[in-house]
Amino acid sequence: MRAVITVLGCDRVGIIAGVTAVLAESGTNILDISQTLMGEIFTMIMMVDATVDCRELQEKLSAKGKELGVEIRLQREDIFQSMHRI
Amino acid sequence: MFNRNEIFETISMIEQENLDIRTITMGISLRDCASESSLNSRRRIYEKITRYAEKLVRTGEDIEREFGIPIINKRISVTPISMVAESSDELDYARFAETLDQAAKAVGVNFIGGFSALVHKGYTKGDRALVRALPEALANTERVCASVNVATTKAGINMDAVRDMGLTIREAARLTADRGAIACAKLVVFANVPEDNPFMAGAFHGVGEPECVINVGVSGPGVVANAVKRTKGADFGVVSEAIKKTAFKITRMGQLVAQEASQRLNVPFGIVDLSLAPTPAVGDSVAYILEAMGLEKCGGPGTTAALALLNDAVKKGGVMASSYVGGLSGAFIPVSEDAGMIAAVQCGALTLEKLEAMTCVCSVGLDMIAVPGDTSAATISAIIADEVAIGMVNQKTTAVRLIPAPGTVVGDVVEFGGLLGSGPVMKVNPFSAEEFIARGGRIPAPLHSLKN
Numbered sequence: 345m346r347a348v349i350t351v352l353g354c355d356r357v358g359i360i361a362g363v364t365a366v367l368a369e370s371g372t373n374i375l376d377i378s379q380t381l382m383g384e385i386f387t388m389i390m391m392v393d394a395t396v397d398c399r400e401l402q403e404k405l406s407a408k409g410k411e412l413g414v415e416i417r418l419q420r421e422d423i424f425q426s427m428h429r430i
Numbered sequence: 431m432f433n434r435n436e437i438f439e440t441i442s443m444i445e446q447e448n449l450d451i452r453t454i455t456m457g458i459s460l461r462d463c464a465s466e467s468s469l470n471s472r473r474r475i476y477e478k479i480t481r482y483a484e485k486l487v488r489t490g491e492d493i494e495r496e497f498g499i500p501i502i503n504k505r506i507s508v509t510p511i512s513m514v515a516e517s518s519d520e521l522d523y524a525r526f527a528e529t530l531d532q533a534a535k536a537v538g539v540n541f542i543g544g545f546s547a548l549v550h551k552g553y554t555k556g557d558r559a560l561v562r563a564l565p566e567a568l569a570n571t572e573r574v575c576a577s578v579n580v581a582t583t584k585a586g587i588n589m590d591a592v593r594d595m596g597l598t599i600r601e602a603a604r605l606t607a608d609r610g611a612i613a614c615a616k617l618v619v620f621a622n623v624p625e626d627n628p629f630m631a632g633a634f635h636g637v638g639e640p641e642c643v644i645n646v647g648v649s650g651p652g653v654v655a656n657a658v659k660r661t662k663g664a665d666f667g668v669v670s671e672a673i674k675k676t677a678f679k680i681t682r683m684g685q686l687v688a689q690e691a692s693q694r695l696n697v698p699f700g701i702v703d704l705s706l707a708p709t710p711a712v713g714d715s716v717a718y719i720l721e722a723m724g725l726e727k728c729g730g731p732g733t734t735a736a737l738a739l740l741n742d743a744v745k746k747g748g749v750m751a752s753s754y755v756g757g758l759s760g761a762f763i764p765v766s767e768d769a770g771m772i773a774a775v776q777c778g779a780l781t782l783e784k785l786e787a788m789t790c791v792c793s794v795g796l797d798m799i800a801v802p803g804d805t806s807a808a809t810i811s812a813i814i815a816d817e818v819a820i821g822m823v824n825q826k827t828t829a830v831r832l833i834p835a836p837g838t839v840v841g842d843v844v845e846f847g848g849l850l851g852s853g854p855v856m857k858v859n860p861f862s863a864e865e866f867i868a869r870g871g872r873i874p875a876p877l878h879s880l881k882n
Contacts, residue, residue: 350437378434389437398496417441419498426686427679428436 345394346375346421349405353414355386363388363416366408370396386414391421444499447652448714449680451687452707453503454490455628457635457643457700458482460509460544468520472529475514479506479533479542482642482697487538489694493687501687502649502709502849506534507633508544516556523559527567527574534573541616543633545576548623550585551872561591564598568613569605575631581621581818583825587873589815595619596811596867603803603834610844611835615766615798619814619830621821626701627757632794632829643700644692645757648684649707650676651768652714654744658722669723670743677704677747685752703757704748705793706740708768710851716740716761717770717780728770729780737761738791758827760793766833766846766853767798775854782813782856790820795829800844800853803836810834812863815873823876 351363360379367374367390376391394401402418409416443449463474483506490504508514508530515526527545534542545567547557564576578595581587602613618632625636628645635643657676661669684702692699708716717728720736741760749755763785765771774780782799789795795817801810814830821828833853835844842855 348432348437350441380434387434387438389432389434402495417498420496422686422690423497423499423683424432424437424440426682427440428432 345398347392347394347398347418348421348424349390349392350417351386351388351409351414353386353412354384355381356413359386359412359414360388362408362412363405366404367392370394370401370404372396372401443650443653447650447656448709448711449650449653449683450500450502451646451684452649453505453628453647454486454501454687454691455505455507455633455645455647456483456486456695456697457507457626457639457645459635459639459641460514464514464517466517466519468515468518468525471515471518472526475526476529476533479508479530480536483537483539485695489691492694493690497687499683499687503540505539505628505630505633506537506542507628507635508542509635509637510544510546510548512547512554512556512560513637515559516554521559523563524567524570527563527571530574531571539573541573541575541630543575543577543630544635545574546578546634548579549591550579550582550588552588553591561594561598564617565601565605565613568602568616575616575633577618577620577623577632577634579620579623580814581822583622583822583879584875586875587621587815587818587822589867589873590870592811592815592818593867593870595814596807596809599810599832600807600834603836607836610846611833612846614833615831615846615850617831619818620827621818621829622825622827624757624827628703629705629707629758631831639700640698642697644688644695644697645700645703646684646688646691647703647705647707647757648680649705650680651706651708651716651719653680654706654740655713655715655719655722658719666739670739673740673743674747677744678751681748681751699754701754701756702752704744704752704755704759705757706744706761708762708764709849710767710769712769715768715770716763717768717774721770727777727779728774729784733784734787734791737788741792758793762794762797763788763792764798764831765856766800766851767849768851772852772854775856782858786816786820789817789828790824794827795821797829797831798833798850798853799831800833800835800838800855801858802840802855803834803838805834805858806864808862808864808867809858811867813858815867819873
């Protein structure tokens with residue numbers, strides 16, 4: 345399952361490390377990654393190929409998000425595909 | 431890979447502009463549930479609905495989570511009960527409504543539509559029994575929605591049924607006087623009713639529909655309002671383009687959800703209904719879209735033209751985004767469910783007569799309008815007659831959902847709760863239509879119905 349992960353929140357040390365650790369543990373391959381600061385706000389977009397159950401990964405990521413004080417979303421790629429590509 | 435703006439545009443539509451899939455509605459045919467015995471028939475109905483819709487709610491929730499798009503309602507529509515119950519020995523059709531209510535509760539859907547009758551040319555035995563049972567059925571059930579089609583462009587208007595619906599609405603209000611006449615909020619009177627509408631309270635599973643089908647209703651007034659705001663000062667060509675682009679994106683999402691639900695439930699995909707359905711949430715209002723076009727208040731001069739443009743642009747944008755479009759498809763203007771409409775009524779900008787004019791250019795009609803508790807049955811019937819005449823002559827769907835909450839007067843607010851919102855009681859023209867409604871019979875179909 346290809347999915348888009350978005351991370352939003354205050355910048356701090358260890359956000360990328362924290363998120364990628366969760367992905368590595370669950371055997372999720374990162375296909376693309378882009379990160380930038382919009383003012384003080386940390387934003388990261390990742391395209392991943394997940395092999396585990398969507399719900400399980402979402403739960404793990406959202407727990408990690410709470411720990412890091414950032415908001416992490418995982419959505420299947422199809423929603424962006426259908427909205428922005430013909 | 432998508433670019434950053436595309437990703438954040440989608441997320442902000444959902445998070446800040448209330449974009450959602452308003453409903454996934456499973457249509458289920460109950461034609462094979464008829465029986466001479468009421469008990470057998472009701473048993474078959476319960477068994478069939480709970481079997482077909484067993485996974486509906488869970489599937490909806492799974493899609494919602496995986497795609498990150500809220501799906502507000504999961505609902506069921508069934509074959510008009512007047513047809514299913516007709517061959518049974520049952521005298522009180524309210525018992526069929528109770529069965530539908532139980533089935534809806536068992537599978538966890540919040541509304542089930544189809545306690546309905548199509549009487550545009552006259553009543554059958556079953557139609558009559560259903561209409562008779564309406565007030566009690568709606569008062570005694572929580573999730574059952576009812577509709578009666580009293581007119582079509584082809585058949586004209588059944589004025590006997592129009593008269594009966596005035597009395598029925600009054601009685602339904604009386605039976606639920608202690609609950610803001612909530613029974614009336616679950617009853618729609620139609621002209622040219624569509625058979626594949628996924629939206630409540632008017633949904634039912636038409637006789638030309640397959641055994642089981644998935645229809646999806648999209649929404650997103652907030653997204654459209656923001657798109658219109660960004661065109662400030664530009665001409666209407668620009669406004670129309672902005673709405674079309676937004677409607678296209680919203681509908682693509684609806685199409686995706688519809689296909690996914692259809693595949694997971696192994697039920698054919700029917701249609702996507704391209705309607706802008708407001709909710710009482712701030713920012714999720716059709717009235718605000720019209721105001722974003724430059725009107726001081728919804729209901730003021732210019733409102734009908736603004737709504738005509740909106741309705742047309744939504745269809746033009748949406749129709750290319752879905753393989754099958756149907757249902758009501760247009761902008762809804764239910765007063766109690768739209769914060770901007772409520773505010774417009776309360777400041778005197780929006781009247782019942784203006785709403786009637788607005789229904790000429792949009793779906794669906796005089797929807798969720800609280801009127802004074804002492805509004806006579808004849809006046810309610812006459813308002814219905816006016817509204818269905820607009821539908822009949824203009825070859826479009828129109829509907830009436832009026833709530834004469836007992837004891838209320840102009841200026842009061844009737845609370846319905848949840849998605850149904852709260853309705854300010856609107857002024858009704860005081861002149862009588864008593865003799866007009868007493869005539870009965872049928873108003874003949876218009877000349878342009880003779881197309882063959």
